[in-house]
Structure formats: C-alpha cells, structure tokens
Amino acid sequence: MRKVLLVLLILLIGGVIAADRIGVRVAQDEIGKQVAAQYNLQQRPEVTIHGFPFLTQAIGGEYDQIDVKLGQWTERGVTVGDVTIEMRGVNAPLADVTSGNANSVTAEEATASAVIPYAVIKARAPKEVKNIAAKGDNLQVDLNGTIAGFPLSGSAVVSVKPSAKGIVITPISGGLAGLPQLPAVGQLVSWTVPVANLPVGSRISKIEPTPDGLRVSATANNVRLNDLPNA
Structure with a gap:
C-alpha cells in the first residue's frame, strides 16, 4: 500500500510541476505578445519569468522577476542592440495577463541594459x-x-x-x-x-566598455509596462 501511495504522490508532484511549467510558458508567450503589439515590434520579445512555483505567483499576481529581451532599440536615430529589461517586484493580475490587458502591469524596479557597438559610436x-x-x-x-x-x-x-x-x-x-x-x-x-535614455524612461547611469561596444544601463522605479518608450 505504501508503494502505491508513493507512486501516486510522485505522479501528483510530477503533474503539478508539468502544469506549472506549461503555465509559465503560456504566460511568457502572452506577455511577449502584449509587448510586441504595444510597441509594434517586428519580432516577439523573449520573456523569462523567474521564481518557482509559477502558479503560486500567477494566482497572487505578484512575480519576483520578469526579464524581457527586446533585441534592437532606436533612440534619436541611433540603434543599439542586446536590449534587455529586468523587472523586479512585478504586479500583474492573472485576469489582466490572460485577457491581454497590460494597463495594470507594474514593476517596483526596472533596469534596462543595451550594447552600443563601436561602429555606431565611430559613425558619430x-x-x-x-x-x-x-x-x-x-x-x-x-x-x-x-x-x-x-x-x-x-x-x-x-x-x-x-x-x-x-x-x-x-x-x-x-x-x-x-x-x-x-x-x-x-x-x-x-x-x-545622442543616446541618453533606455526603454524604462530613465536616463543612462552606468557605462561599461566591452570588446563589442559600450554596455549601458538605466534603472527606474514604479514602472508600468505601458510606460516603456516606443521601441
């Protein structure tokens, strides 16, 4: 009897984990769709929801960290690459996420980073x-x-x-x-x-030379997903 219960417990845990991973993929795809539609992106950004279990976060509408990789972004005629936004303390009600409504998706802190290639710097x-x-x-x-x-x-x-x-x-x-x-x-x-801001509506505050270009970053607080500048 104990063996049967153990097998059932393992199957139950496996089913919960599988449902959790399926749920996180669905949510990541939905957020990617919303961001792409909001800012007319040609490619859907890559979204990663951190933390486990996902379902607990989804039900509560609060997430530890969500990363959004936009790829390229242009400001004042200068195109930068490898643009990533890390959002921490994200509040995203489950009903809004599933309905495609991004109006109430907020983050306590959002940090954007990007790489400005040396070819772009040399062109100026x-x-x-x-x-x-x-x-x-x-x-x-x-x-x-x-x-x-x-x-x-x-x-x-x-x-x-x-x-x-x-x-x-x-x-x-x-x-x-x-x-x-x-x-x-x-x-x-x-x-x-002429690149002063990144897509969190905040001025660049950190610059780090790398072999591929200047990695720049900016941090903003109390950011709404809808407030991110048009990419």
Missing part, C-alpha cells in the same frame, strides 16, 4: 577617428588625418560619461600619444553619441 565621431577599442574603463581611439596643417597620426585615451544630451566622449589629460598638443586636437576627439 569626426572623420579622423579610424578605430575605437576598449581600454579599461575608458576607450582608445586611433586617429589619422590633417588638422591646422599638421599631420595627425596617433592615439588618444578618452573617457565616456552619461549626460542629458547623450554619451559624452572627451580626451583624458595626458591621454594623447603621438599627436600635436593643440587645443583643436582635444576638440577633435570630443563628441557626443
């Missing part, structure tokens, strides 16, 4: 900038050309900082190598990439 740079690469917390730019009649060939270490106008790139003191020490050179290796 002066034509004398020939190459850009990560150098610790900064960037190294290689330059070649002519300025004020002086041949321009060398490299400069530049800093990257967020501002209201976008990502500001400026030379670091003593960071010019093999370049004429002219004020015009410093101006030449200074420019702004």
Whole structure:
C-alpha cells in the first residue's frame, strides 16, 4: 500500500510541476505578445519569468522577476542592440495577463541594459577617428588625418560619461600619444553619441566598455509596462 501511495504522490508532484511549467510558458508567450503589439515590434520579445512555483505567483499576481529581451532599440536615430529589461517586484493580475490587458502591469524596479557597438559610436565621431577599442574603463581611439596643417597620426585615451544630451566622449589629460598638443586636437576627439535614455524612461547611469561596444544601463522605479518608450 505504501508503494502505491508513493507512486501516486510522485505522479501528483510530477503533474503539478508539468502544469506549472506549461503555465509559465503560456504566460511568457502572452506577455511577449502584449509587448510586441504595444510597441509594434517586428519580432516577439523573449520573456523569462523567474521564481518557482509559477502558479503560486500567477494566482497572487505578484512575480519576483520578469526579464524581457527586446533585441534592437532606436533612440534619436541611433540603434543599439542586446536590449534587455529586468523587472523586479512585478504586479500583474492573472485576469489582466490572460485577457491581454497590460494597463495594470507594474514593476517596483526596472533596469534596462543595451550594447552600443563601436561602429555606431565611430559613425558619430569626426572623420579622423579610424578605430575605437576598449581600454579599461575608458576607450582608445586611433586617429589619422590633417588638422591646422599638421599631420595627425596617433592615439588618444578618452573617457565616456552619461549626460542629458547623450554619451559624452572627451580626451583624458595626458591621454594623447603621438599627436600635436593643440587645443583643436582635444576638440577633435570630443563628441557626443545622442543616446541618453533606455526603454524604462530613465536616463543612462552606468557605462561599461566591452570588446563589442559600450554596455549601458538605466534603472527606474514604479514602472508600468505601458510606460516603456516606443521601441
């Protein structure tokens, strides 16, 4: 009798787990559909609902964390990639999720991150900038050309900082190598990439150089799914 009960218990647990995993997939697909429809995305974003069991979260309408991968996103003519939004403390009533209503889906905190490829940064740079690469917390730019009649060939270490106008790139003191020490050179290796916000309605606050580009992130509090800027 004990063996029978044990088998039934195992089957019951297995059935609950299977139902839980099926439920989370259905919910992820539905949220992906809502986000794609809300912002006219060509591809449905990838949605991941964290936490176990899912069904307990779904019934209560409260989720530990939901991640949404948008892929590409454009602001002021600049397209960035690998855009991911991590939402924590999500409130999403089950009836609203299943009916396709995103009006009441909120998150206590949402962090968006993206990668700005160096090709995109170079496209906004002066034509004398020939190459850009990560150098610790900064960037190294290689330059070649002519300025004020002086041949321009060398490299400069530049800093990257967020501002209201976008990502500001400026030379670091003593960071010019093999370049004429002219004020015009410093101006030449200074420019702004006009990406100031990410799709949580918040200004970029963190920038990290990587081999593929600048990884930027922004965090906002008390965010509604409907408030995310049009992607």
